[in-house]
Amino acid sequence: MFLVHGWLKLLGGHHDLTVALFLTVGIPLAETAAWVVGGLELLGGLALLTAVLVRPAAALLAVEMAVVIAVVRLPQGFVGAWEFEFVLLLICLGLALSPTGARRMG
């Protein structure tokens, strides 16, 4: 999931869409932020997939998802915001992996 979204943001033609989203919700330095988030999702997704640097990757991705909830999902309301629960689940996974790393989970 992170890998695909990161790839789309960096190389898959979704960069402008991401910048537009960031401009709409008021993320500062939207252009730069879109590259940073794309890189984080691509490398973070790869880290989770290959079990390399799982803790920092999971922690950073959890922070990113928390920001997504705060600036995009919360204003849409809990009920009816169809991705909200899913993003929440991703945070939980991130937090679960962050302190333990891949070894204990594996």
Add this chain to the structure above:
Amino acid sequence: MMRGLALACALLILAPWLASGARAADVTEIPAGVSSEAVKAFKRGLELHKSKEWAAAIKEYERAVALGGRFPEAFNNLAYCYRKIGQVDRAIELYKIALQLRPTFPQAHDYLARAYLAKGDRAAALREYDIVRRLDAKLAHCLRVAIDRNDPDYNDMPWASSPNSP
């Protein structure tokens, strides 16, 4: 190793579905899950909207929203009608709701820019234009002409003559 491979395959299979989120929406679309009563009211609103009966269209769109049709197109179209009857501040509020529900809704950004233009706020209109040009080049071109002409109404309802519109 096998688990990683399976995950990678799953991601490849899911990629087109995930990418579909970027598709530009039309102002006549109704998302799944909206009650049939709200859909009927929205469609009646659309017909009145197309025939430029703004006050009657507002009533139908508001009915659609009250019946649970809280989807971006409903707020966007309601806002459009309010702009047309001169209630630009109300229109701006409603466009912002549409954009909260779908931040990358190109038409709502386009119309919000036109509402700012109607209020004489060219700088805000250009900020919205900067977003529209990243979402829909054709729409952005049209908006740019409207801003340059200082004419918020310039070619602002091209979808009404589209062969795909209901």
